[in-house]
Amino acid sequence: MKAVVIATGDELVRGVHTDTNSGLIARRLATLSIECERFVVLGDDEEALSAELLRCVQLGRLAIVSGGLGPTLDDVTRAAFARACAVPLERHAECEARLRALLEARGREYTASNARQADVPRGARVLPNERGTADGFAMQMGAALLVALPGPPRELQPMLDEQVLPLAREHLQARGIAVPVVCDAVFRLSGLPEARFADLCGDWMERGRNPLVGVTASMGVLTATLRARGADEAEAQRLLVAQVTAFVERFRSWIWTEQDEELESALARELLEKNLTVALAESCTGGMVSARLTKVPGISRVYLRGWTTYSNQAKVDELGVPPALVEAHGAVSSPVAAAMARGACDRAGTRLGLSITGIAGPDGGTPTKPVGLVWLGLCVDGVVTTHERRYLALGRDFVREFATRDGLHLLLQATKGLGVNG
Amino acid sequence: MKAVVIATGDELVRGVHTDTNSGLIARRLATLSIECERFVVLGDDEEALSAELLRCVQLGRLAIVSGGLGPTLDDVTRAAFARACAVPLERHAECEARLRALLEARGREYTASNARQADVPRGARVLPNERGTADGFAMQMGAALLVALPGPPRELQPMLDEQVLPLAREHLQARGIAVPVVCDAVFRLSGLPEARFADLCGDWMERGRNPLVGVTASMGVLTATLRARGADEAEAQRLLVAQVTAFVERFRSWIWTEQDEELESALARELLEKNLTVALAESCTGGMVSARLTKVPGISRVYLRGWTTYSNQAKVDELGVPPALVEAHGAVSSPVAAAMARGACDRAGTRLGLSITGIAGPDGGTPTKPVGLVWLGLCVDGVVTTHERRYLALGRDFVREFATRDGLHLLLQATKGLGVNG
Numbered sequence: 001m002k003a004v005v006i007a008t009g010d011e012l013v014r015g016v017h018t019d020t021n022s023g024l025i026a027r028r029l030a031t032l033s034i035e036c037e038r039f040v041v042l043g044d045d046e047e048a049l050s051a052e053l054l055r056c057v058q059l060g061r062l063a064i065v066s067g068g069l070g071p072t073l074d075d076v077t078r079a080a081f082a083r084a085c086a087v088p089l090e091r092h093a094e095c096e097a098r099l100r101a102l103l104e105a106r107g108r109e110y111t112a113s114n115a116r117q118a119d120v121p122r123g124a125r126v127l128p129n130e131r132g133t134a135d136g137f138a139m140q141m142g143a144a145l146l147v148a149l150p151g152p153p154r155e156l157q158p159m160l161d162e163q164v165l166p167l168a169r170e171h172l173q174a175r176g177i178a179v180p181v182v183c184d185a186v187f188r189l190s191g192l193p194e195a196r197f198a199d200l201c202g203d204w205m206e207r208g209r210n211p212l213v214g215v216t217a218s219m220g221v222l223t224a225t226l227r228a229r230g231a232d233e234a235e236a237q238r239l240l241v242a243q244v245t246a247f248v249e250r251f252r253s254w255i256w257t258e259q260d261e262e263l264e265s266a267l268a269r270e271l272l273e274k275n276l277t278v279a280l281a282e283s284c285t286g287g288m289v290s291a292r293l294t295k296v297p298g299i300s301r302v303y304l305r306g307w308t309t310y311s312n313q314a315k316v317d318e319l320g321v322p323p324a325l326v327e328a329h330g331a332v333s334s335p336v337a338a339a340m341a342r343g344a345c346d347r348a349g350t351r352l353g354l355s356i357t358g359i360a361g362p363d364g365g366t367p368t369k370p371v372g373l374v375w376l377g378l379c380v381d382g383v384v385t386t387h388e389r390r391y392l393a394l395g396r397d398f399v400r401e402f403a404t405r406d407g408l409h410l411l412l413q414a415t416k417g418l419g420v421n422g
Numbered sequence: 423m424k425a426v427v428i429a430t431g432d433e434l435v436r437g438v439h440t441d442t443n444s445g446l447i448a449r450r451l452a453t454l455s456i457e458c459e460r461f462v463v464l465g466d467d468e469e470a471l472s473a474e475l476l477r478c479v480q481l482g483r484l485a486i487v488s489g490g491l492g493p494t495l496d497d498v499t500r501a502a503f504a505r506a507c508a509v510p511l512e513r514h515a516e517c518e519a520r521l522r523a524l525l526e527a528r529g530r531e532y533t534a535s536n537a538r539q540a541d542v543p544r545g546a547r548v549l550p551n552e553r554g555t556a557d558g559f560a561m562q563m564g565a566a567l568l569v570a571l572p573g574p575p576r577e578l579q580p581m582l583d584e585q586v587l588p589l590a591r592e593h594l595q596a597r598g599i600a601v602p603v604v605c606d607a608v609f610r611l612s613g614l615p616e617a618r619f620a621d622l623c624g625d626w627m628e629r630g631r632n633p634l635v636g637v638t639a640s641m642g643v644l645t646a647t648l649r650a651r652g653a654d655e656a657e658a659q660r661l662l663v664a665q666v667t668a669f670v671e672r673f674r675s676w677i678w679t680e681q682d683e684e685l686e687s688a689l690a691r692e693l694l695e696k697n698l699t700v701a702l703a704e705s706c707t708g709g710m711v712s713a714r715l716t717k718v719p720g721i722s723r724v725y726l727r728g729w730t731t732y733s734n735q736a737k738v739d740e741l742g743v744p745p746a747l748v749e750a751h752g753a754v755s756s757p758v759a760a761a762m763a764r765g766a767c768d769r770a771g772t773r774l775g776l777s778i779t780g781i782a783g784p785d786g787g788t789p790t791k792p793v794g795l796v797w798l799g800l801c802v803d804g805v806v807t808t809h810e811r812r813y814l815a816l817g818r819d820f821v822r823e824f825a826t827r828d829g830l831h832l833l834l835q836a837t838k839g840l841g842v843n844g
Contacts, residue, residue, distance in 0.1 A: 013458045015445035016638055022463070026437035036435045038470065041444070041461035048460065216438055280730070286716025287709025290730045294708025297784055297818055299732075305740065306730035308702070308712045314727035314770070318740075348736070362719055396719055 001143075001172060002037040003029050004061050006052055008068040008077060009151065010043045021066040021149075021156055028160055031182045032168055033229065034062060044068060046076035046083065053084035053146055060143030062168060064160075067151030069134035071113040077148050078119055085139055085146070087122040091115070095126055095135050102133060127163045131155045138167055145171045180229040183236040185244050186260040189222040189251060190409050197222055200250060204243075211243040219401050223260065224251075256412055263408040268296035270415035271303070271352075277421075278411065279348035280306035281319050281340040283331065284358040284374065288404040305348045309340070319343030319355075332357050334375055334386040341377030342384050351421065352414060353379035356407050358389075360399045374403045378410050380418070423565075423594060424459040425451050426483050428474060430490040430499060431573065432465045443488040443571075443578055450582055453604045454590055455651065456484060466490060468498035468505065475506035475568055482565030484590060486582075489573030491556035493535040499570050500541055507561055507568070509544040513537070517548055517557050524555060549585045553577045560589055567593045602651035605658040607666050608682035611644040611673060612831050619644055622672060626665075633665040641823050645682065646673075678834055685830040690718035692837035693725070693774075699843075700833065701770035702728035703741050703762040705753065706780040706796060710826040727770045731762070741765030741777075754779050756797055756808040763799030764806050773843065774836060775801035778829050780811075782821045796825045800832050802840070 005026060007019040022039040029036060042048045049065070056063035068077030082089045096118035100110045120126060120137045127136035127149070134150035136159055147164055149156045172179050189197070194217040198205055204213040211228035226243050230236030248255065257266040271278060280290050280303075290306040293299055307318050312331055315321040321339040329335045340355035358374025365371035372391040377384060389406060391399045427448060429441040444461040451458060464470045471487070478485035490499030504511045518540035522532050542548060542559045549558035549571070556572035558581055569586055571578045594601045611619070616639040620627055626635040633650035648665050652658030670677065679688040693700060702712050702725075712728040715721055729740050734753055737743040743761040751757045762777030780796025787793035794813040799806060811828055813821045 012445075013448060013461060014452065015448035015458075016636075018440060018442055018445050019461075020440055023434075023437035023440050026435060030436065036437075037465075039435060039441075039461075039463035041463075043459070045459075214438070282709075284716075285713070287704075287712030287728060287730065288716075290709030291707070291713045294706075294710075294730070294732070295819065295822075304733045305736035306709060306732070307740075308709065308716070308728035308730075310716070310722050310728070311726045317769075318727065318729075347739075397717065400717075 001034055001175075001177060002061055003034050004038055004040065004052070004056050004063045005036055006040045006042065006049065006063060006065040007151075008042050008044060008049060008065060010074070012041045012067075013043045021151065021153060024153065024157065025064050025066070025160060028165060029062075029064075029168070031184075032165060032172070033180055033182070034168065034172075037061065044074040044076055046080045049076060049080035050083040053080060056146060057084060057141045057144045062145045062147070062171070064147045064149065064164065066149050066156055069117065069136065069148060069150045071111075071117050071133070075116075078116075078121065081124070081137075081139060081146060081148060082121040085121055085123070085141055089119040090122050092118050092120045092126055095120065098128065098135070099133060125167075127159055129155055129159060131158065136163075138164070140171065143175065178231070180231065181233050181236045183228050183230070183233070183240045185226040185240055185258070187224045187226070187247065187251070187255050188257045188259075188261070188263075188266075189224060189254040190220060190256055190263075190405070192222060192251075192254045194222060197224070197251075204247075211239050213243070213247070220405055221263065222254075256409065262292075262295075263405060263412065264292040264296055267408055267412045267415065268293065268299050268302075270412060272298060272301060273420070274415060274418060275302065275421040276352055276415055276418060277302050277304055277348070277350035278352040278354070279304060279344040279350040281344040281353065281355040281377075282306065282308050283310060283315070283340075283356060284360040285356045285400050285404050285407065286310065288400055289354065289356065289407045292404060292408060304350060307344065315340060319347065330369065332359055332369055332373060332375060334377075334388065337375035337377035337386045338379075338384045339377075341379040341386075342382075345379045345382070351381055351418075352411060353377075354407050354411050355379075356403050358399065358403055360396045360403075361393055362396060365393070372399050374399065374406075376403070376407055376410055378414060380414050423456055423482070423484055423597075423599060425456050426460055426462065426474070426478050426485045427458055428462045428464065428471065428485060428487045429573075430464050430466060430471060430487060432496070434463045434489075435465045443573065443575060446575065446579065447486050447488070447582060450587060451484075451590070453606075454587060454594070455602055455604070456590065456594075459483070466496040466498055468502045471498060471502035472505040475502060478568060479506060479563045479566045484567045484569070484593070486569045486571065486586065488571050488578055491539065491558065491570060491572045493533075493539050493555070497538075500538075500543065503546070503559075503561060503568060503570060504543040507543055507545070507563055511541040512544050514540050514542045514548055514557075517542065520550065520557070521555055547589075549581055551577055551581060553580065558585075560586070562593065565597065600653070602653065603655050603658045605650050605652070605655070605662045607648040607662055607669075607680070609646045609648070609669065609673070609677050610679045610681075610683070610685075610688075611646060611676040612642060612678055612685075612827070614644060614673075614676045616644060619646070619673075626669075633661050635665070635669070642827055643685065644676075678831065684714075684717075685827060685834065686714040686718055689830055689834045689837065690715065690721050690724075692834060694720060694723060695842070696837060696840060697724065697843040698774055698837055698840060699724050699726055699770070699772035700774040700776070701726060701766040701772040703766040703775065703777040703799075704728065704730050705732060705737070705762075705778060706782040707778045707822050707826050707829065708732065710822055711776065711778065711829045714826060714830060726772060729766065737762060741769065752791065754781055754791055754795060754797060756810070759797035759799035759808045760806045761799075763801040763808075764804075767801045767804070773803055773840075774833060775799075776829050776833050777801075778825050780821065780825055782818045782825075783815055784818060787815070794821050796821065796828075798825070798829055798832055800836060802836050
């Protein structure tokens, strides 16, 4: 069974907002081995939507529509479903009762506009929305299954997982289509270009393979998904475990987490579990490592302080970098990075310290120190190492993002090598 | 004339990547008063794409396709166009010469796969791509105009502006359709909820009005676009100027820039123009203000240093906050915010200083100091003011984002009130 995913809203076809619901729906449907044939984005246009739905009925598709279930006249999804299925809209008593109670609890009046939200096409199965006023609904039309969901992702996502996927599974099973059980494992890797990853995978990434390895790349971080399908949970798990074992063996040196988590989360987990304190001294990244690390709740237990030492004088005053060192080697150099990292540790009294100093551009580059040159300093229990990076000069943001990633990554590698702090 | 915007790629319909090209294309087409009827996202499926194109030919639409112009077999856009227009693909000599030269310059071999990129449907007009290997092309089919563009936004965007929009304009004019001249003005506002903005606009936002005011909201910042249409440049400008005058009069106290720019860019411009130096002392925002400000090239001339003083001890050591103050009022308090801002100015020797201390959550809140409470301190030439904010506790990221925005905003307001530093 193939799916068509439809998003509605004038703001979408005018390019004011971007449709992210359809991608989410596609990723969830993949867990039932349902492929999406197309996404369609329409304005608030009843005729266009009903025509699209009718096409889905004729082709026996699963159609999932997001949006257009609000109380105003430009919310046309209910009417479009009724037209496509040639049934009238009917006031649904349970919907109405739920809606009245919800609005009352919020101290708002129940108006005629609101009442429109309790209209559903005759024969539809209502999908209650626990997080908003717009209930969804589903219509079975022969081989086709048509579903309407509210647009806001925080309402749509739980309804999709808790109601639509089970319904789609039932629909497939009732039609004698085997629905495999899908089990996933996710890894994140650094230090490996996507193309080299694909080469190393060999046939693991070949279309139709089971288990199948997929990968996406973002700012030098690879997210690899291992997906196994089985007739039952036991078979899927068995296949997945075998693939995970082989995958870890092959990619061990690049994997930094066996979860779908950000670098700062993995680092924070290590720091907190091992009770290791850290200080940060940033120049070209201007606080980006600090901002990333402080995204993680509870980090204040181990991240005590950080400096953005943008000027040379700040490096001297705040971190105790000897002025002669800056003069002799320049601010972007191994000795200055080392002195910054050591100074941060010393001043903050932490076991770990990280420094970053570089030329983010667009100006400030020289033939020997081009834009993209960054030195990172890492201090672990008083022992300092420095690390040179020469990033492609693809813009200031790019250099800063990559330097931030590498800084977090250096700290993560260091914490992995340390035991729990007594 | 209505448009259909089509994006192709298996990664898109699998939800791995999100299509942002179509929204960009829609926004650009709006400058010619061309509305988008629908977006369609397809996999790498020649048959589905040619069917969609054929439909556009039959309905006399402008169709713009992004993606599927690469050298591999799953790049099906060229073949789909040829099929929909019932013409053969032909090797295009100029395309081929350009491609050979480009690959040679990059030290890469010209292969049979590459040669596929020089195939275009017979009768198509080639749209040269100066930033990549995939040229685009356009086919006129009666009232319809079909355009193929490469998928990468940095290649697509200039081709759209420099080649496709003029072509679409020509196409409309040749068919006797008046193409209005569009003039835009953009403002950014803070401190005003979107609904209140709409109320204050009255009929300025009504569909079909000329000039028309539109608005989008993101993290409490409103971006308002004023768009005027005229038969010629002079008329459009005259309409726009009148609307801008009325708009500025009504919204003066909330407007912080008359450009489509980020808060940090507006602030950096003021600081650099007036040669005003600044220091930052952040607690709950953990370096986010610093990271935002250092996005702007050249900021090192005026932003000298910053601190992330996450622990109480750091506030005492680095910024000279009296320990008794922290003990008496707590770290999240007006007196501590004031002392942090003053301390940052004093230590860095700057004219301006900003501090932020708050409870971002999810833990750490109390009945008197709930999650979402943030104190901001502003020091201007030794005079300190403090500012309390109670943000909705919609999550740690939310509180931190809003505090960052308000910190930048306070600094911007302060710099606007200051003259050029002698």
